[in-house]
Amino acid sequence: MESLPLDKFVLHPAFLASSEPLADLKLCQARLQLDVRWPWIVLIPRKVGARELEHLSHHSRGQLMDEIVLAGAAVRAVGAAIGRPVDKLNVGQLGNITPQLHVHVIGRRPDDAAWPGPVWGVGEPVPYAPEALSRAIAAAQGPLGAMRSVS
């Protein structure tokens, strides 16, 4: 039986409960945040032990920036698909609660539940209806598909 390498990347369980996988990009797993209040994608670089941007190599940081911009396009597509076109993108790398490096890319509108403040910690997540979830995932996968890793 093949044993796993000791340093194999494992997604923090907090992401499993709060988000749905969209695509494995070159560096990150892209996931849809399960909160219909905002079109919202979380990018998790598949790097063991990374908690801050400085823990990525220079090359990986450049790749992360590319994937953030791509996730922005995907967030705009999700917003259009669920009838909440995006006016402004918000990007945040906080990790105060979940200690695995991740970047939030969120679509904002002046009529959203937290505008103009940040979204983190505001109220309770509102789940997607199944049909809206399918539309959101399909919409996100268009832009993300352009950079999906070959596996």
Next chain:
Amino acid sequence: MESLPLDKFVLHPAFLASSEPLADLKLCQARLQLDVRWPWIVLIPRKVGARELEHLSHHSRGQLMDEIVLAGAAVRAVGAAIGRPVDKLNVGQLGNITPQLHVHVIGRRPDDAAWPGPVWGVGEPVPYAPEALSRAIAAAQGPLGAMRSVS
């Protein structure tokens, strides 16, 4: 008399009131946020009309990422200088209120005024005492000096 180019970069006045200049890096002006509750640097890319990351060229986005990591080191230096060593960095590009592309790099601690939530919009800024401000600026300029633009 030489006339200014129509597309000359002008810093949004909101930054003048809330922060103090630290250094002109290759892409961004780095400024110290005038709120002693957090060691906090704001990076403003000197690109006319930019509001989102996607408005920067691929090259400039890579440069911005380098300057974010550098600002992280400077924020850690500020935290040490004012007796608030940094445990975690938070990076945010929001711009919901000030419509000129900028990135916040903030040092966090579990005993700070907003932990584990984000800092934006929490309470009122607490000004630096003059002596602490001098120490903070000097501390930040160490790491930032390594990448200051030649002008």
